[in-house]
Amino acid sequence: MKHLNKLVLAIFMFAGLSSQAQDSDNPWAFTFGVNALDGGRVSAAGSIEDQFSQYFDAKEYWSVVPSVSYLSVSRYVGDNFSFGLTGSFNRMEKFVQPRGEDGKYVVETVDLMYYGVDAVVNYSIGTFFKAFEPTAHVGGGYTFLGDNSAGTVNGGLGLNIWLSETIGLGLRSTYKYSFEDDRSVMPTHMQHFAGVTFKFGGKDTDGDGIYDKDDACPEVFGLKQYNGCPDTDLDGIIDGSDACPDIFGLAEFQGCPDTDGDGIADKDDSCPEVKGPKELNGCPDTDGDGIADKDDKCPDVKGPKENQGCPWPDRDGDKVFDKDDRCPDVAGTVANNGCPEISEAILSSLRDYAKTILFESGKATFQQRTFTVLQNITGILKEYPNARFSIEGHTDSDGKDASNQKLSEDRAAAVKNYLIENGINASRLESKGFGESMPLDTNKTKMGKANNRRVEVKLIK
Incomplete structure (x- = not known):
């Protein structure tokens, strides 16, 4: 068990989840700091109110290792949510038993190594006064306490205090509910964290002061009024949105010209020198059968598109086109697919x-x-x-x-x-x-x- 604990701790040193929220500019966050255990007092309490009545009595119930005792990494996933893992260790020195006849808790002295890994979904409530960010989190994890281990369902609150855009202080308390009936195996308990968070991952390739995710032209230096993009032809339409970035045009045509004035930009006009309707990409239709003259094999006679603009033949004259006529050389009825009816x-x-x-x-x-x-x-x-x-x-x-x-x-x-x-x-x-x-x-x-x-x-x- 001793060697297993060391192995688990070594793995957790490279993975974790911070309660601090990130944003899409710097989606990753790394946090390290100290943690404290409440010794299982919350599960020793007789009521919900009693569980939190002595929340700040750290001297009486908390166990703290005087060193960096937790590491975490998290990823912002959108809509104020972040997700990741926390790895922590501690030494539980105080195990709280239910209140005695005198109404006081019985605090036993123990010496149990504590290792935990917790997956957390964190939600940022919002930033107040530009620096204070309350958070809430839920999740689950697995805890090793002495020779015992068990899974827990977690939830809690936190507060981030941002010193700059990428550095902040984080405080949080997590209530860890254990499903073990025997408290001596794994009590329901609280774990408190205090640490320093570094946000990172933001990228500005072209150095124009606009993060790549917001930069319409992340590889080309541009101005903020154009979202980081240039306007080569000076038509007021940024190159990223200009269909003809090297030719002066109008916004109406996405920066492109319309030579024949039929309301279709030259780049989209199949007949840019001759006016035509939009539905035919700017080309004329002499016989009005919906097929542009350039694609119509019978441009002066109406016909279906399936026959390239020419009428379908009907050799036997029974009003059933040869393509649908099962008896194309013998007159029949429409109801019988062009074949004679059986009397x-x-x-x-x-x-x-x-x-x-x-x-x-x-x-x-x-x-x-x-x-x-x-x-x-x-x-x-x-x-x-x-x-x-x-x-x-x-x-x-x-x-x-x-x-x-x-x-x-x-x-x-x-x-x-x-x-x-x-x-x-x-x-x-x-x-x-x-x-x-x-x-x-x-x-x-x-x-x-x-x-x-x-x-x-x-x-x-």
């Missing part, structure tokens, strides 16, 4: 043929006389090469539901496979089985069951 008479023929598709009993194999029917269906489907169809199988109620469902699916798939094998594109077909769930007739008669055992061919719209 109700044709669909009726398909339904009649489908009713005569017969299978072997309880199987998905066709009866011999069904092949003629399937050939007729195939012929009709080939006459409408762009139409899609759904093959749907149904059974009667004989047998189990699961068996009927599978049989209906297999029969519908058998019809679909026949059509594919005989020249119908598979992408035009889908098959489904509904088992006995959609009867057309009663299942109580032989004729009704025959009507329910069927395959239907339906057009997919």
Whole structure:
């Protein structure tokens, strides 16, 4: 344990968090100083009020090592918040027990080495009278006390007194709550800090008195009125904001000229010598189709942008452009993507043929006389090469539901496979089985069951 404590202390000497707030000009802060322990009196107190009633009684309850006993480093993260770690050590010489019968605390003499590392989120409340900065902090840490160790949840208040922009004195008190039930293992206690803080990290590369983070031109010397930037063309627009820093221009055009006077700066004008609308980057559009003449393959005839300004062709004159027409050489309807509609008479023929598709009993194999029917269906489907169809199988109620469902699916798939094998594109077909769930007739008669055992061919719209 002794060697572990030394190792922990050596690590903490290079890491820590200060309660002093930083700012974005000098985001880093390093602090060193002394710390004092209150001997666990706060956890020995019987009430919250009693915990802080003797806060300043340092002689009675505090333990202090007469040397630098804590080091810290922190980083400003914005909105008055900073974050980092504190490493500290001490020697606890006074351990406070609860008040005795006489109403006084019992203070035991101990000799326990104390090592702590604490992560802290610090908030700066604000600076008053240019030098006094109250702070509040929360966080957590891990503490070694003698042979014991435990984690703590921390919180507290502090005060920074800034002697200059980068040097200050810091005071803070931290309440460290221990989750150990046994106070002898790790008592809830307070730790007080007093130290000197050095802020650093600010950078002014060009030496113009403006920090790089605020300098619009950190590599070039400039004046404060231009945020550290020059104005080469003397147009009153700093080079960093001037789109044409070497040519005199107007603020209206970010320091650039507008030769054709169309309200578009030359640098952004695709036709800087000829007036044109802003939506076409300053170029004319003779046919008014929204495409600049320079990009329009048919500048005198309106056409869509997708066809480079030319009208879409429609070879069969059915008002469906060839690009969208599935049958570009045969007039059709818009609703059917330019292909001829399948008439109700044709669909009726398909339904009649489908009713005569017969299978072997309880199987998905066709009866011999069904092949003629399937050939007729195939012929009709080939006459409408762009139409899609759904093959749907149904059974009667004989047998189990699961068996009927599978049989209906297999029969519908058998019809679909026949059509594919005989020249119908598979992408035009889908098959489904509904088992006995959609009867057309009663299942109580032989004729009704025959009507329910069927395959239907339906057009997919």
